[in-house]
Amino acid sequence: MSPVSRLPARALAPRRHDEILRRLSAQGSVSVAELAEFFDVSRETIRRDLKLLSDQGRLGIVHGGAARFEPSEPAMSLRSQENAGGKAAIGKAAAGLVRDGMVVFLDSGTTTLAVAQAMAGLHDLTICTASLKIALHLCHVPGMRVHMLGGEIDPGEEAASGIDTLEVMARFRVDIAFLGGGALSPDGEVTDFTRAGAEQRGRMIALAGKAYFVLDSSKFGKLTPLRIPNFDRAAGVVVDASPEPALVEALSQNGPELIVATLM
Amino acid sequence: MSPVSRLPARALAPRRHDEILRRLSAQGSVSVAELAEFFDVSRETIRRDLKLLSDQGRLGIVHGGAARFEPSEPAMSLRSQENAGGKAAIGKAAAGLVRDGMVVFLDSGTTTLAVAQAMAGLHDLTICTASLKIALHLCHVPGMRVHMLGGEIDPGEEAASGIDTLEVMARFRVDIAFLGGGALSPDGEVTDFTRAGAEQRGRMIALAGKAYFVLDSSKFGKLTPLRIPNFDRAAGVVVDASPEPALVEALSQNGPELIVATLM
DNA sequence: ACATTAACTGCCACATATTGCAACATCAAA
DNA sequence: TTTGATGTTGCAATATGTGGCAGTTAATGT
The missing domain is CATH 3.40.50.1360 (Rossmann fold)
Structure with missing residues (x-):
């Protein structure tokens, strides 16, 4: 089957990571489905991103998405x-x-x-x-x-x-x-x-x-x-x-x- | 739009470097493909530009382009x-x-x-x-x-x-x-x-x-x-x-x- | 002005990385 | 338990990166 049409301008991987972290610190959690749709990439790709960030200790993976470790320290x-x-x-x-x-x-x-x-x-x-x-x-x-x-x-x-x-x-x-x-x-x-x-x-x-x-x-x-x-x-x-x-x-x-x- | 954004179809190397850095600080990241098309030069040329700027420590190269330098160091x-x-x-x-x-x-x-x-x-x-x-x-x-x-x-x-x-x-x-x-x-x-x-x-x-x-x-x-x-x-x-x-x-x-x- | 040198650029072939797909395993809620 | 959604893995397709090479262009010295 012919591959899906490639979008000309595609977000670079680090850009996605930044955005994911930003959403995390803003909302507390993110979902795989939501991110996949936003970036127009497959869910696997998002999961790989999350895995990478998780290995760096910057977030925690949960079923369906990811959540931040520190529950809003700033609010303190x-x-x-x-x-x-x-x-x-x-x-x-x-x-x-x-x-x-x-x-x-x-x-x-x-x-x-x-x-x-x-x-x-x-x-x-x-x-x-x-x-x-x-x-x-x-x-x-x-x-x-x-x-x-x-x-x-x-x-x-x-x-x-x-x-x-x-x-x-x-x-x-x-x-x-x-x-x-x-x-x-x-x-x-x-x-x-x-x-x-x-x-x-x-x-x-x-x-x-x-x-x-x-x-x-x-x-x-x-x-x-x-x-x-x-x-x-x-x-x-x-x-x-x-x-x-x-x-x-x-x-x-x-x-x-x-x-x-x-x-x- | 900013009046700076129009450039001749072909620009000299230092001109490209300036523009690349300008875009970088404006957008946070740039892609090789996008720059190659904009300057009407080959991707290799853009990669060489990025390599040069990277050696000067002015940006970080990532797969597909370059990003503002934020070496993910261990947090303070x-x-x-x-x-x-x-x-x-x-x-x-x-x-x-x-x-x-x-x-x-x-x-x-x-x-x-x-x-x-x-x-x-x-x-x-x-x-x-x-x-x-x-x-x-x-x-x-x-x-x-x-x-x-x-x-x-x-x-x-x-x-x-x-x-x-x-x-x-x-x-x-x-x-x-x-x-x-x-x-x-x-x-x-x-x-x-x-x-x-x-x-x-x-x-x-x-x-x-x-x-x-x-x-x-x-x-x-x-x-x-x-x-x-x-x-x-x-x-x-x-x-x-x-x-x-x-x-x-x-x-x-x-x-x-x-x-x-x-x-x- | 001319010749020489050095730098820049594009093309090619090959190496590497990223992504999506599909099949299958797991999880969570009714 | 069933069921739909989610997670995992291998694989193939595509995009991207690298180095060599040759042609061109800019810069320099005479």
Whole structure:
């Protein structure tokens, strides 16, 4: 019988392996049938791939597919934080705004860390961050290039800041930025604790194609002293619960879109 | 589409190499067939191009094409467990060379991480490092200022490297530096795996008041391809077991002092 | 400008690797 | 136990890799 028609462009073996590992870290498990269809190869080929990766100790084979060994270690660091569910929802919604191939800036903070963890399923991203934990986490996700911004480390944030950070940041062409913040003030603006932080975030709004703030609901009532420059030019604010109507109204006047994320 | 993507039917060799690398960094992998058709040259020619670029260490060849270089090395988390006792001894001895108030450079690697952990008792240090884990660990130790060097993150090392790293590094006045290495060769020199690594370490020897290599005994017999510039100007080599007499002799001829650390 | 040299390229033959197919063994759930 | 899906293995087909060789092209020196 004549062999099946060969597709002109076929994924190279290592490409498949990367994708398999990426799906694993995103979904926790993969099935042979699903992968075979996705790559348009036979199931045997997929099984051979899985066997190979299993021999390298990078996954475990189960009947019907494969599963990862370490049950999401990253989630651990999040669970210790408060409002973990809300942050996860924000992370998922934020990751949904990202397209393959983009250059992404991730600010420091626990909410942006949740965004980082939700991006495991995406391809070919260039990540630019000043956060040690985000860099450490994302550098192990296949197909992501991580650029760490250098500078003095702030122990509270576990992130770099200062002259070097600002300087190098400006050299990136950033498609989308996710920024943290100190509070969502009653007049519909995101505000910050420190002068340096507000300045850095304002700068990033100007640099990035689109800039989103990610804030969980614990930041709603609060007041912090510094407004963020260029706030009206931000693309949106992603939150995990709907704020008071007055706040929503005020925010809509300012410009940025309000995105309320829910768990599924 | 990018305006760069149009090329004459036939391009000179260096032009092809540029385009290949461009596609590689954009797509993660390239196939021989696809490139041959695009440049309108034979597959052999493309393979020769890839071989050349591979010899320069700029990509990795796989069956059917080439992929971005990600040598599937044993993860750092695995390596750190090997010879833990020896590394701890080295760390303690190395920390003993540091005085309060110094500016300390710490290279990436598992042995230098042990040095970082052993420095907990010291005060008023300024730490300069490219390693994410070292920065994350030391930033929580009271009385230490940590400066993270930025750059592209190498997943295997969990550390920054590249242009930005070298550039910023040079701005520090470093009192003492602790460097890793790939191997301690039989002729009494420390050698390295990669061009970039050797260059960065050689640069640091020149910059630091005193530079010490820290190498555990598993690195003794090995051979790696690149010598480290300025090695004779290093202050010493800290190890956890006495190497063969011939190696000791060779090392003493080269200059650096040999320091054998023991667990007490 | 000319000649010489070195490098590049394509073609060929042969070695190797990857993949799909088919037959058979195993597993898991009803 | 039955049944459908999944895993395993040998084999053949196709794609890819390698080295030698000859023709061509670019680079260099005179």
